Amino acid sequence: MKPGDRLVSNWLFLLTFMVFGMVAGGGHARTIGASFIMQDWAPITGFIPPLNAQGWARMFGLFQQTAQYQAHPISLIQFKALFWPMFLDRCWGRLMALVLLLPLALFWSRRRISHRLALWILAIFAAGGAQALFGWYLVRTGLQPGVLAPPPAWAAPHFIAAMFIFGALLWTALAIRTPEPARIEGAAVLKPWANASIALILATMSFGALVTATNAVTVYNSFPLMDGNLVPPSLLSMHPGWVNFLNNQATVQFCHRILATLTALTVLTTAVLGLRAEPMPPAARDAFLLLAGLVALQYLLGMVTIVLGSANLGFFHELNAVLLLAAAINTRFHLRGASPRRRVRKTFFFEKKNQKTFINLANGQLHQHGPE
Amino acid sequence: MSQAVLAAQPRHTHAATPENRRLVALWLFAVCFMIWVMVGIGGFTRETGSGLSIMNWDPIVGALPPLSTAAWNKLFALYQTIPQAQILHQGMDLAGFKQLFWPEYIHRLWGRLIGLVFFLPLIGFIVTRRIEARLIPWLILLFIMGGLQGAIGWFMVASGFDPNSIAVQPWRLSLHFSFAMLLYVSVLWTALTVSAPQAVPYAGLAWLRRWAVAATVLLAITMFAGTFVSGTQAIKIFDPAHGVGVGMPPPGWPDLGFFTDKATILFNHQALGFFTALAILATTVLAIRGNAPAPVRDAGLAIGGLVILQFTLGVTALVSKLLDIGVAHQMNAVLLLTACLVLLHRLRGAKG
Numbered sequence: 001m002k003p004g005d006r007l008v009s010n011w012l013f014l015l016t017f018m019v020f021g022m023v024a025g026g027g028h029a030r031t032i033g034a035s036f037i038m039q040d041w042a043p044i045t046g047f048i049p050p051l052n053a054q055g056w057a058r059m060f061g062l063f064q065q066t067a068q069y070q071a072h073p074i075s076l077i078q079f080k081a082l083f084w085p086m087f088l089d090r091c092w093g094r095l096m097a098l099v100l101l102l103p104l105a106l107f108w109s110r111r112r113i114s115h116r117l118a119l120w121i122l123a124i125f126a127a128g129g130a131q132a133l134f135g136w137y138l139v140r141t142g143l144q145p146g147v148l149a150p151p152p153a154w155a156a157p158h159f160i161a162a163m164f165i166f167g168a169l170l171w172t173a174l175a176i177r178t179p180e181p182a183r184i185e186g187a188a189v190l191k192p193w194a195n196a197s198i199a200l201i202l203a204t205m206s207f208g209a210l211v212t213a214t215n216a217v218t219v220y221n222s223f224p225l226m227d228g229n230l231v232p233p234s235l236l237s238m239h240p241g242w243v244n245f246l247n248n249q250a251t252v253q254f255c256h257r258i259l260a261t262l263t264a265l266t267v268l269t270t271a272v273l274g275l276r277a278e279p280m281p282p283a284a285r286d287a288f289l290l291l292a293g294l295v296a297l298q299y300l301l302g303m304v305t306i307v308l309g310s311a312n313l314g315f316f317h318e319l320n321a322v323l324l325l326a327a328a329i330n331t332r333f334h335l336r337g338a339s340p341r342r343r344v345r346k347t348f349f350f351e352k353k354n355q356k357t358f359i360n361l362a363n364g365q366l367h368q369h370g371p372e
Numbered sequence: 373m374s375q376a377v378l379a380a381q382p383r384h385t386h387a388a389t390p391e392n393r394r395l396v397a398l399w400l401f402a403v404c405f406m407i408w409v410m411v412g413i414g415g416f417t418r419e420t421g422s423g424l425s426i427m428n429w430d431p432i433v434g435a436l437p438p439l440s441t442a443a444w445n446k447l448f449a450l451y452q453t454i455p456q457a458q459i460l461h462q463g464m465d466l467a468g469f470k471q472l473f474w475p476e477y478i479h480r481l482w483g484r485l486i487g488l489v490f491f492l493p494l495i496g497f498i499v500t501r502r503i504e505a506r507l508i509p510w511l512i513l514l515f516i517m518g519g520l521q522g523a524i525g526w527f528m529v530a531s532g533f534d535p536n537s538i539a540v541q542p543w544r545l546s547l548h549f550s551f552a553m554l555l556y557v558s559v560l561w562t563a564l565t566v567s568a569p570q571a572v573p574y575a576g577l578a579w580l581r582r583w584a585v586a587a588t589v590l591l592a593i594t595m596f597a598g599t600f601v602s603g604t605q606a607i608k609i610f611d612p613a614h615g616v617g618v619g620m621p622p623p624g625w626p627d628l629g630f631f632t633d634k635a636t637i638l639f640n641h642q643a644l645g646f647f648t649a650l651a652i653l654a655t656t657v658l659a660i661r662g663n664a665p666a667p668v669r670d671a672g673l674a675i676g677g678l679v680i681l682q683f684t685l686g687v688t689a690l691v692s693k694l695l696d697i698g699v700a701h702q703m704n705a706v707l708l709l710t711a712c713l714v715l716l717h718r719l720r721g722a723k724g
Contacts, residue, residue, distance in 0.1 A: 223691050268677065275660055275673055282661075289660055293653075296680045300687065307691040308612055 003179045008113055011103050012121075012173035016326075018096045019166045023159075023322055025089035026135075030212070031315045034082040035150045036066045036142030038090070043132070047091050049083075059083070066142040068149070093132055100125050117176075124168055131161050152213035152246045159209040163202060166322065167329050174333045181337030182281050188340040190277065193270040194332040197291075200263040201325050207256035208321060212314060216249035216256075221309040226254065253306075260302055267295040267328065274331070284334035291331050294324040392502040393566050399493050400563030404710075406486045407556045411706050413482055414549070415699035417475045418602055423540060424456050424533065425472040426480070429526040431519075435484055437477055447473070456538045483522055490515055510562070517555055524548050542603030543631060549599045553592075553709070560710060564717040571721030577668065580659055581719040587651040587675070588712040594644040595705050601641045606634040607698065610690050617690065619643075638690075645686055652679040652712070659715075671715035678708040 029035060039062035040046070050056040060079050063069050074082075104121055107113045113121075138154040141147050150158075211217060220226040232250040244251040274280065274288035298320050305313040417423050427450045428434070438444045448469045451457050461468065494511055497503040503511075528544035531537070601607065610617035619642050622628065622635035630636060652675050659672030682704050689697040 224688055224697075225692065225694075268680075272673060272677065276666075276670065278666070282663075285660065289657060292676070293657075296684075300684065303684070303687055303691070 005112065005176060008107060009173050009177040011099075011107075012169055012176060015096065015100055016166060016169040016173055018092070018099060019162065019169060020319075020322055020326075022089065022092055022096065023162055023166075024319055025085070025092050026162075027315050027318050029086045029089050030150065030155075031311055032082060032085060033068075033149070034086045036068050036139060037063055037079070037082045037086045039063055039066065039139065039142065041136045041139070043094075047094055049087055056080070067145055067147050068142055071148055093128075097125070097128065100128070117172075120172065124165060124172075127161070127165050127168075131158070131165060134158055134161065149215070150213060152210050152252070155213040156206055156209035156246075160202065160206055163205060163322070163325060167198075167325065170326055170329050171333060174330065182284070182334075184277075184281065184284065184335065184338045185279060186341035187274075187277050187280065187284075187335060187338035190270065190274055191332070191335050191338055193266070193273060194328065194335055197263070197267045197270050198325070198328045198332060200259065200266050201321070201328055204256065204259040204263045205321050205325065207252055207259055208318065210246060210252040211249075211256050212311075212318070214247060214249045214252055215311075216253040217305065217311050217314050218309050219249050220253055221307055223303050223307050226250070226257075257306075260299065264295050264299045267324075268292060270331070271295075281334075284331075287327070287331040287334045291324075291327045294320065294327045298324050387501055387504045388569075393569070396497060396503055396507075397563050397567035399497075400559055400566065403486065403490050404556060404560050404563060406482070406489060407552065407559065408703065408706050408710075410479070410482055410486060411549075411552065411556075412699060412703045413475070413479045414552075415602070415702045417479045418545070419695040419699055420472070420475050421456075421460070421539065422472040422475045423479075423529055424454060425451055425469065425476045426529075427451060427454065427533070429529075431484075431522065435481060437473075444470070454533050455536055456532065459536075459538050480525075483525070487515075487518055487522075490518060507562070507566070514555065514558055514562075517551075517558070521548070521551050521555060524551055540603070542600050545603040546596065546599035549602075550596060553595065553706075556706065557709070557713060560713055561717065564714065568717070572667075572718070573721045573723050574665060574668065574719065576724050577662075577664065577719060577722035578724055580655070580662060580664065580668070581716070581722045583651070583655040583658055584712065584715050584719055587648065587655045588709075588716060590644070590648040590651050591705075591709060591712055594641065594648045595709065597637070597641040597644050598702070598705065600631055600637045602698065602702065604632075604634050604637055605695075606638045606641075607690050607693055607695075609634045609638065610693060612691075617642075619646075642686075645683065649679050649683050652676065652708075655715075667718050668715065671711060671718055674711040675708065675715055678704065678711050682708050 029037075038059070040059060050059050056076065060076055063079060100121065104113075104118060104125075108115075108118045134154075135158055138150055138158055141151055141154055220232065222228075226232045232254055234248065234250045235254060236244050236248075236251070238244045238248050238251075245255065246252070271288045271292035275285060275292075280288075298317070301313065301317040301320055305317045426434075426447070438447050444466060448466055451469060451472075457464070461472075464472075494503075494515065498508060524544075525548055528540045528548045531541040531544050532539055534541075607617070612618050616622070616635060617638045619639070621639050621643075622633070625636055625639060628636045630640065656672045656676030656679075659669055664672060682701065685697060685701040685704055689695075689701045
């Protein structure tokens, strides 16, 4: 495998981008309320949509068994309008599988990629397959009585799992594009900051997914207070207590707000530290700049979303969160070659002997003197 | 060194020693800080609507608050004669009046204190010859301008006693704030120049200075527009459900009163704020990506960070209608202006 193989890295960047598209498609389907619309999963042949009235009747009939339909019956025409976005999202997933498997087979058989890398990409493929299966069970919850929308305990892990696949693909693509990390003297202190940024972004995104899943965007449409309170009174109104952190609109929105502020402060601090650090190669510096810009935009989008109570704007807030995560991963990637600052060795008057040794060491002559 | 030798030396060579410069700069920065606090107190006075609670202006004697019940009653009785008291505060008791009184009183007292903190060290520095001769007339002019600012404040307050008036006229409030900023910028620039008298001739950064100038001018215009938002308390008309104040020009714009129609005032400030934020962020990005030297880069980072905070505070003030956040927004605007001036000052020698 040749170092910095652009074809291979471009292929993986394409896959990363396709995961982003999948998030957009899935988020859109959820925003319009189409999550339960296809109560049918044929992994291979499912790319063929219903072709005749009989096919449509069968598909519609399956949806009619859901609690969502029984609570809010819709016509066949409305059903079709909801069907296509969900259908497209699933076809996009199948396309992703092809875009992963076919080039993989080609690159692997021609030894253009190492066994190690091929196995790693296969593992990512398996994770994608598991994610599809998980998604299918998520859709099946629509058949349970009283379940009108994807349950938070299902929807949020589905989203976060997608983020892990996204991150793994992005990191792999970046590592193939630039296999040799650029040495950055003294920037090692930034690594934990970048790691904390990524962890906090993921934690905030988890609660963001819960805000979406509980439709909490429709409540407490005020900022910075939540309807006049710093902490909403119904914070722990559900029993047992942990359920609040999944299903209570007030709790998940509160956690999302607090984590978002903490994340924004951490990410901005990381960016300022990175932008002031010297030396910093231009590519790494731009990574920090992008990170700062996206987190500021993200906070602003979040504020406007909650004040307007707009699920549509929340969708764009979600997409920008994925971009922000990508920027944070990119930043961390650029810090791979960061090393601790070299200590300036101080010598004291009583260290004359050591100083001599130190100078000899610097001249590479230590072996000539031997230990004294 | 004897007194005779000292006197024989040219004045400026003695005055401009590093220690003296540091001392003078420290004093001027302290004055800047006091003006910044004054902006906060003034904003709070505006927020609580207490600016009209003292009906007279005695520049010297007014430093004393009412000390007896009789004095309080006299002041309260005077207040009850003005339209604001009759329209807004029917049946207010003395305790309510005192609440109205204190912010305005502290605002005026702090102004007198700034005058003292400016004047006494100035005299001291002149007498001990610690200050460059060429600075003396300029600083005396600044002191006179400070007095003028007090007079403008009174000119503003007086407009609040007009018939049917419950607040001061917005354009006079704008004048008062704008003049405060003129003073602030003058003192700050002087302080910066005293602390760093040599302009660094950075090569190849004149383009960045042009960006910084444009961003600062836009910021000044946005702050000017902001004074009318504060003066009319225009954020009170924000109503997202009906699309009022959400960043769109109101129907009929721009033919409505530019400085009287609240929806127009709100939109103008928002639009200007948006473009100012873009210009400042562009300046930050260009400074960082243009490998500016560390002092310039850090000032560039400061304006970028403060403008993000400023935009966030502005949106928050609007959507929450919390006037406290409006005051924080106003104080942060002065910090942002400070950072812009520091950037400009560091770039003042930039060439090519």
